[in-house]
Amino acid sequence: MLPSRPGAERVNATSPVPAQAFRFSTPVIDTPGILILGRWIARLIALVVLLPFRFPVVVGTVAASAVVYSFFGWVGLAVVWSVAGLGLLVWWRRWPSSFRVLVALRALAAWRWLWVYRRHWQPVLVVAGLAESYQERQYLPRIRRVTCSVWADRVRVRLVAGTTPADFESRVAELAHGFAAPSCRITVLGPRDIVCEFPRTDTLAEPLDALPVPEMSDPASxxxxxxxxxxxxxxxxxxxxxxxxxxxxxxxxxxxxxxxxxxxxxxxxxxxxxxxxxxxxxxxxxxxxxxxxxxxxxxxxxxxxxxxxxxxxxxxxxxxxxxxxxxxxxxxxxxxxxxxxxxxxxxxxxxxxxxxxxxxxxxxxxxxxxxxxxxxxxxxxxxxxxxxxxxxxxxxxxxxxxxxxxxxxxxxxxxxxxxxxxxxxxxxxxxxxxxxxxxxxxxxxxxxxxxxxxxxxxxxxxxxxxxxxxxxxxxxxx
Ligand SMILES: Nc1ncnc2c1ncn2[C@@H]1O[C@H](COP(=O)(O)OP(=O)(O)OP(=O)(O)O)[C@@H](O)[C@H]1O
Ligand SMILES: [Mg+2]
The missing domain is CATH 3.40.50.300 (P-loop containing nucleotide triphosphate hydrolases)
Incomplete structure (x- = not known):
């Protein structure tokens, strides 16, 4: 038998060294089912109570529709919806800018919140490395609000305690690609409070003709x-x-x-x-x-x-x-x-x-x-x-x-x-x-x-x- 060379000796990777002889681990205690159920019920109640405050227009519309339906049936509901639709149409044609601000952009913001940001928030942030974990639990920055302007979405975010806006600033490319936007810019509003701005369209794509010469010029502006x-x-x-x-x-x-x-x-x-x-x-x-x-x-x-x-x-x-x-x-x-x-x-x-x-x-x-x-x-x-x-x-x-x-x-x-x-x-x-x-x-x-x-x-x-x-x-x- 060949003498074994020192470098070729088999090492048992799991053999305990003296310092590792005792291993402490957190005991696993089964949570009683009643506690889990109670927590779910509490969350459901909180959701129902808070819903009218978070989505007043949607909840109000659904509630009003239900009342109309219970009193006048399907026909009444159809009439009310047609009148409301006609009213919105007149509003849009007659006062387009107020319609845009008060109806169109708000509806768009709700849609973008639901379809783009809420849906993709967790995967994009986890892959971009913006999710934090502590004691085996994952913490995600929370979307506070989504608003839309004519050209961009503004996502207001509450940061996880212990993180900084710089973490977001260094990942603007990942965020922009993750939410299919051409770019992303970060504005800090306050402690743990930032806004991510995602342009939807390029408002500067068309060349701009020379501006009219002003009547008076202010060299400071x-x-x-x-x-x-x-x-x-x-x-x-x-x-x-x-x-x-x-x-x-x-x-x-x-x-x-x-x-x-x-x-x-x-x-x-x-x-x-x-x-x-x-x-x-x-x-x-x-x-x-x-x-x-x-x-x-x-x-x-x-x-x-x-x-x-x-x-x-x-x-x-x-x-x-x-x-x-x-x-x-x-x-x-x-x-x-x-x-x-x-x-x-x-x-x-x-x-x-x-x-x-x-x-x-x-x-x-x-x-x-x-x-x-x-x-x-x-x-x-x-x-x-x-x-x-x-x-x-x-x-x-x-x-x-x-x-x-x-x-x-x-x-x-x-x-x-x-x-x-x-x-x-x-x-x-x-x-x-x-x-x-x-x-x-x-x-x-x-x-x-x-x-x-x-x-x-x-x-x-x-x-x-x-x-x-x-x-x-x-x-x-x-
Ligand atoms: N603001 C603008 N909007 C649309 N087109 C522009 C604009 N500015 C420049 N251009 C187009 O780009 C061309 C080059 O622009 P310009 O001569 O100003 O570039 P420059 O940066 O001064 O380049 P150089 O260093 O070579 O002088 C212009 O001839 C014009 O056709
Ligand atoms: Mg030049």
């Missing part, structure tokens, strides 16, 4: 497009700086032009002015006469930026100790420096001196210009630090279609992608669609910029442009 919920997307320029990021063809031009368009009344009245830098000469040169200053070469762009810095510092000097906020006037107009393809100046320009001076000027403008009425609106294709290390100096960012998932957080800040800002998944057929973070909310909102066509720009220059470039003096008179 310029209408530039539409939000996913159908409301207007307002972009703030006064008091901030905005960086618009997107791959080539993502629609950066439409954000810039929509902002310029909304600013036209202020430009016309002299309380705002736009200085444009257009290294590609393809974007802003088209509406050149709308701009108080225009530059398209590296040297002239740097000169323009340095001039802006000088005016900003002169204004800050005048305001020092007298005024803390800027109010746009013709003497001190709100100045927007529009920079298309900012990386041309900060990274790609062959002259190192131009790059350095441009970077210094942009950094000074973005770090000091906000409160004295200077704003930088810059467009960029590649948000990586090597290309644009100043991106954190822009408080507001717009993420159009991006190349990579990792770029989403670079643009919109940490956690934006987990919250559903899938800018890297925006279809190329949807230029102008973007994710933004609105003031006071960490939840990214999907928006689409209105498309300002060449004809619109022609009309704008014809009405608001000046044939000769307006000289800009130190005092800012345009």
């Amino acid at each position: 310029l209408p530039v497009g539409q939000r996913e919920d159908g409301s207007t997307w307002f972009l703030r320029l006064h008091g901030t700086h905005v960086l618009v990021v997107g791959v080539t063809g993502a629609g950066k031009g439409s954000v810039i032009w929509s902002a310029v368009r909304a600013l036209l009344p202020s430009i016309c009245s002299g309380t705002a002015r736009v200085w444009a830098i257009d290294p590609k000469r393809m974007e802003l040169s088209y509406g050149r006469s709308l701009f108080a200053r225009y530059a398209d070469t590296g040297e002239s762009a740097v000169a323009l930026l340095e001039e802006a810095v000088a005016q900003m510092q002169e204004r800050a000097q005048r305001y020092a100790g007298k005024q803390r906020a800027h109010i746009p006037t013709t003497g001190d107009p709100f100045t927007v420096v529009v920079l298309d393809e900012v990386a041309f100046l900060t990274a790609y320009h062959p002259d190192r001196d131009v790059r350095r001076r441009a970077e210094n000027a942009i950094a000074t403008l973005t770090s000091q210009g906000r409160s004295v009425g200077f704003c930088v609106l810059a467009a960029l294709q590649d948000p990586r630090k090597e290309v644009m290390n100043l991106r954190n100096l822009f408080p507001d960012k717009v993420a159009l279609r991006l190349d990579e998932a990792s770029q989403v957080d670079m643009v919109l800040g940490e956690g934006a992608r987990d919250r559903g800002a899938n800018a890297h998944l925006i279809a190329p057929e949807l230029p102008g669609v973007a994710f933004v973070r609105l003031e006071g909310s960490p939840v990214p909102v999907r928006v689409r910029a209105a498309y300002v066509s060449d004809d619109d720009i022609d009309a704008m220059t014809a009405e608001y442009g000046t044939p000769v470039l307006r000289p800009v003096t130190r005092e800012g008179a345009a």
Whole structure:
């Protein structure tokens, strides 16, 4: 017999080691049948008592139908139902918006609760890893309410104690696929109280024509497009700086032009002015006469930026100790420096001196210009630090279609992608669609910029442009 090698020795996996000699386990006690029955009866009573409160319309309808039937029989019931149906028809035709809010969307919410969310809740959450277990019992987050808007379902959820909204935020893709929605976004309402928003249709699928030029423009709230919920997307320029990021063809031009368009009344009245830098000469040169200053070469762009810095510092000097906020006037107009393809100046320009001076000027403008009425609106294709290390100096960012998932957080800040800002998944057929973070909310909102066509720009220059470039003096008179 061959001598056994130490490594080949048979090990008895179940042989107890001394520490495992005693095994304690929970004793199994049979629950008396009467207790189980009692519990079922209690739950049934609670259900019957709570039903009218949870579903007042359904319970009321059924109860009223039963009363009518008991007094007037089938014929009476048929007459009452026909009259009610006719009433609803008249309501729908006569007052469609109130019918939509009070009847259609509520009925849809009840249906979606029953057919989609309640039915699939447990399997989807268990597979997505959102069910918790404790002492061999499974705990599921509970659906509190389902409501429907014209474009999305909002599922209000009560979290299991000990879990956080971040658990849901990191599983938005699983939830969206699980409930057959194109995406999912999470909003936190309070402790253990969140809302999962599942869009039903893409309200931004159709391009949006240029918005009408407003009568008066407020540079702190310029209408530039539409939000996913159908409301207007307002972009703030006064008091901030905005960086618009997107791959080539993502629609950066439409954000810039929509902002310029909304600013036209202020430009016309002299309380705002736009200085444009257009290294590609393809974007802003088209509406050149709308701009108080225009530059398209590296040297002239740097000169323009340095001039802006000088005016900003002169204004800050005048305001020092007298005024803390800027109010746009013709003497001190709100100045927007529009920079298309900012990386041309900060990274790609062959002259190192131009790059350095441009970077210094942009950094000074973005770090000091906000409160004295200077704003930088810059467009960029590649948000990586090597290309644009100043991106954190822009408080507001717009993420159009991006190349990579990792770029989403670079643009919109940490956690934006987990919250559903899938800018890297925006279809190329949807230029102008973007994710933004609105003031006071960490939840990214999907928006689409209105498309300002060449004809619109022609009309704008014809009405608001000046044939000769307006000289800009130190005092800012345009
Ligand atoms: N908001 C929009 N709605 C519909 N179509 C748009 C919108 N914005 C842009 N487009 C279409 O996409 C094309 C490219 O847009 P745009 O020139 O603005 O892209 P860009 O991001 O500026 O690209 P680049 O970096 O190459 O300049 C436009 O010619 C237009 O046809
Ligand atoms: Mg462009």
